[in-house]
Amino acid sequence: MSEGFYKNISPRHVLRRRIKVFGLTILSTFLATIKWMEVIPTDSTLVTHFLMVLLFVLTFGWIALFFWSSMFGFFELLRNRKVPGIHWVSANTKVKTKTALLMPVYNEKPQSVFANLAAMAEELAKTGQGDAFDVFVLSDTTNPKCWVEEERVWLETKKLFPKEVNLYYRRRPINTARKSGNIEDFCKKWGAGYDFMIVLDADSLVNGKTMLTMVQLMEANENAGIIQAPPMCVNQHSLFARMQQFAGKVYGPIVSAGLAYWQVGDSNYWGHNAIIRVNAFMQCCGLPVLSGRKPFGGHILSHDFVEAALIRRGGWSAWLLPELKGSYEECPPTMIDFAVRDRRWCQGNMQHMKVLISKGLHPVSRIHFLIGIMSYLSSPLWLSFLLVGLMIALGREFFPPVYFTESRTLFPTWPVFDKIGTISLFVLSMFMLIFPKFLGLIVYCLKNNKQERKGALKSVLIEIVFSALMAPIMMMFQSKFVLDIFAGRDSGWNTQNRGDCSTSFKQAWQRHKWHMLLGILTTVVVWFYAHELFWWMLPITLGLMLSIPISMITSYESCGRWCRKHNFFVIPEEIKEPKIIERARYFEDVLEAKKQSFSGVLEVISNPIMNALHLVLLPINGPAPEIAKSILDAAQIKLDTFINHGLVPEFSKDEEIALLYDADTLREMHLAMILAK
């Protein structure tokens, strides 16, 4: 640990914190494993015995780390202690630096993205220091209609922006390295002009005061490379999303505080709602292309963890500060959307196996990678654990124990099964999983008023039931993802569904049919051949059997609204809506009202402002990608038919892109449109 790394604590103090959390994790895992070794049936083979112990250590250790981290987080919150080691400054401090707000987008709904930015800019202006910020929309959009819409909405939003905050827009024609490449492209072109950058996601909303505090903290802590403001899920209405929001609100604070407790200045970066020191980032965080084939090789997908590790390797600190409130995001509205996002994240985290052992990383950075990997690998481990247990039970059914071996003995060899021991370990595991949720509830009740607390306890109880039912479904999803990745299948890059939209039976059947069939099959097998396991397995098999209705019901907005009405899963942000969320919705309505009758290239040739705007922006969109002349010719013929005969054409994506890059055609066609009128 370098000298002067922390402001007001010693490195030994930080080490003591880590020893406490990891020492207790190791100790509790060790004691539980000894007990577990006693309760494993004595008739199991050496291989199954070894497997059961190994899987137990990994899965229990995972729960224990979560438990102890949450415990320390709970006490930190009770004592109202700020994260030590960082110098806090007065809210009135005038900033002397320039910060860029970066909004990378990829085929997102422009009205929502720009509305959020307008709300944030308005808040920044209110702080009186708005001129210290510039906003960049960094588009990687490939959908031509979305591209044109982004340009129009950008121009409309500029009119809504306060004068002191600039709003810029640029689009990349080729999306090298996805989001990390997008940010890197910004850094290479404009990074040198800025001290800090606040990286956002398409659904991010951060209070003006919070952003200003982040800048002030960066200025006051010259060693800080990254400061992460933990985002809170808001704004969604489906039952699934409501449960996520509520869980994030109630349990999130102790989880964040727990992580901050032992990570201190070696924290992680979650990819958005964080401020980064630009020169440190440019110095340390250029990402290489990993050797080997996809999915392990190629561009790094979950770049955020790697960037945090690299910036830490470069001697800069990274902070997770739960004290930074007013940082929001939206969670996926349905279980299927959640799984789709998880598939991408899973691949990114598995890719970290390659980075984990790379040279010079701080040990805590390696732990971040391990936690990320384990958060997905734990699912196939749990599944294996269950399967091995089931196999032992089935083995006993089909291969009855040998009570009298060939060597003559006085007494029969009874297979020993310590039922009490097994139950006590099960209860202990459940306690370690569920107890932190109640600690979160205690903190939530202490920090919120009566109206906000209403319905919190019953919501926690229902959330526990639902999360228990959904856990086996997610376990199956994630196990498949891990297998897919090891089989070399790439996730691709799909836009995340952010709007509320319910899951149809067809969609649910497609995604969950194997979960349901597996649940039924396991139930039948267990009922007939391992009856003593039936009730033990029921929480898992029930969730799988009901996967289709669970996925559908939790996706309904109507269920979410019913819950809201009956005080289930209500978060304080719904009772007293933060101004920034209200303003973002207002700006979205304003921008939605300006939608045009034509979209894409037809909008560019029919609207004089859009025609001129598109031509002005064309060079910032970079050189046109190579598209065959025959595609452009075909597109021009369709356009001609539209202008002369009014037949609205259906362009292919390539045709529309080719036209949008052909400035001459766009100019001529615009004139032809006016003449045709």
Place this chain on the structure above:
Amino acid sequence: MVAIKIRSLEDIVKAYLENFEFNAKKVEQGVQYLITNCQIDHDNVTASLDALLLKKAKKIYPEKVLSNEQKTAMLKLAFVLANGAQEWKVQDLFGSDDNQKLFEKMRANAVVPAPEYVLSNMFPQAIEMPDNLWKKLWGKKRK
């Protein structure tokens, strides 16, 4: 290039001016002005009018490093965004006289997509396994 139906010179100039949101009277006057006072290539009317506009755009935005097409488009856009058609005539935009008030307004309404580049490098960092990792892990045992 897609064929534009054959039209008279007046029609094309009129259509071109409608882009700037001039009212009918100003368009009529503008058409007469452009046809009588400016050299317009009858085979390529749009290019001729764009060339006239470019001359003005170069005067208004001398410092901007932009292509000719982009400068022309920028002036068109600024004129429409500033509601220029209400304040000025076609002559002000296409004529050789420099109207400083127009210039100022067009500069103020110029759409800037992004600031000037401040180019710098960002090199890929080495993410590699420690030297002789396998030796370290297994080598000692072999000895």
